Amino acid sequence: MAFYKLALLGFGNVGRAFAVLLQRKRVELREKYDITFSVTGIATARHGSVVNPSGIDLTGALELIRSNRSINLTTTSLISSPIDFIHKCGADVLFENTPVNHETGQPAVAHLRTALESGMHAITANKGPVVHAYRELTELAKAKGRKFFFESSVMDGAPIFSLFRSALPAANLKSFRGILNSTTNLVLTRMEKGESLAEAVQYAQSVGLAETNPSADVDGWDAAIKVAALITVLMDVPFTPQQVERTGIRSVTPEIVRAAKAEGKRIKLVCTAEREGTSAKGRVSPELVLPTSPLYSVEGSSSIIEFKTDTLSSLSIVEGNPGPETTAYGLLADFINAVRG
Numbered sequence: 001m002a003f004y005k006l007a008l009l010g011f012g013n014v015g016r017a018f019a020v021l022l023q024r025k026r027v028e029l030r031e032k033y034d035i036t037f038s039v040t041g042i043a044t045a046r047h048g049s050v051v052n053p054s055g056i057d058l059t060g061a062l063e064l065i066r067s068n069r070s071i072n073l074t075t076t077s078l079i080s081s082p083i084d085f086i087h088k089c090g091a092d093v094l095f096e097n098t099p100v101n102h103e104t105g106q107p108a109v110a111h112l113r114t115a116l117e118s119g120m121h122a123i124t125a126n127k128g129p130v131v132h133a134y135r136e137l138t139e140l141a142k143a144k145g146r147k148f149f150f151e152s153s154v155m156d157g158a159p160i161f162s163l164f165r166s167a168l169p170a171a172n173l174k175s176f177r178g179i180l181n182s183t184t185n186l187v188l189t190r191m192e193k194g195e196s197l198a199e200a201v202q203y204a205q206s207v208g209l210a211e212t213n214p215s216a217d218v219d220g221w222d223a224a225i226k227v228a229a230l231i232t233v234l235m236d237v238p239f240t241p242q243q244v245e246r247t248g249i250r251s252v253t254p255e256i257v258r259a260a261k262a263e264g265k266r267i268k269l270v271c272t273a274e275r276e277g278t279s280a281k282g283r284v285s286p287e288l289v290l291p292t293s294p295l296y297s298v299e300g301s302s303s304i305i306e307f308k309t310d311t312l313s314s315l316s317i318v319e320g321n322p323g324p325e326t327t328a329y330g331l332l333a334d335f336i337n338a339v340r341g
Contacts, residue, residue: 001035001036005040006092007039007040007095009043009094009096012045018097018328018331019039021325022039022058039058040054040055040091051079051090082107094122095124096115096123096124098126102128102224105129105131105132109128109133109137119144120146122137122148123148123331125331127150131241147337151334152334153226156327156330157330158319158330160234175274176230176271176273176305178272178295179270180223180227181271181303182302182303183217183218183222189299191252191257218248221246223269224244227282228240243282244282260288265290265291267287267288268289270283302318304319305317
């Protein structure tokens with residue numbers, strides 16, 4: 001029976017959902033996978049940090065957060081920074097879930113690098129490090145005999161990266177096409193029913209899907225960094241969101257959406273990429289989608305991606321209405337796959 005000490009850097013919606021999932025799956029992890037664990041560190045942006053080598057009471061930590069109280073009541077040593085937290089947490093696995101930086105991937109890149117250098121497996125839902133430091137962190141993980149995994153960075157808990165890593169050996173990705181931003185898909189779905197862009201965005205914010213500043217979604221940056229991450233990893237071509245040809249949905253009006261629907265078509269923010277020899281090109285743009293397309297029936301906050309490889313002409317994965325719980329599952333799957341090799 002293997003025992004692992006876990007540290008959670010970032011304890012927002014995803015981090016808390018992951019803590020709940022760990023508790024729910026504790027018996028199953030032990031009985032089916034011979035995995036036992038304790039959480040020895042939790043670091044938050046607004047509620048302090050806690051490090052306890054003997055293990056942290058997750059239920060108590062969650063309750064403190066829900067009541068908007070600090071979690072640093074039982075901290076065994078003063079934590080001065082996220083890097084200091086990583087050094088002091090004594091973990092075998094770091095789960096890095098800090099906010100994404102589209103421009104540089106920092107400070108998440110530094111967090112993951114420090115974890116790997118300290119002998120930890122490094123797992124993240126953050127797209128920034130995948131785009132800006134994939135090769136560096138992958139090579140460092142290999143040198144240290146550890147894993148750098150990031151399944152939740154694109155399509156939450158859907159097995160995208162692990163699909164190509166293990167289930168599709170010798171399959172070379174030629175292109176992909178999909179809907180990768182849940183917020184804009186929900187917004188466009190509601191605009192079909194008569195809402196304005198502003199009204200639909202406000203609804204997405206009210207249900208916790210869109211940020212207070214929705215520009216990353218509306219202007220296509222979130223979709224672009226996901227395209228860049230997929231190109232970087234699955235096509236092995238270093239790519240940044242700035243290289244993605246990007247058009248958001250700000251210019252899409254209810255009239256355009258309704259006119260498309262009247263013609264039996266739908267407007268979707270479509271993500272595409274295509275390999276071109278040793279390079280690639282990526283694009284994010286609103287498109288008219290026909291009923292014959294797998295993308296046509298994907299509504300609300302659901303996502304889809306269709307792959308074309310040199311061995312499979314078409315392979316699609318659909319994720320229905322994801323949330324923090326599905327992202328948390330991607331972290332759990334990475335944990336199991338990392339420690340079991």
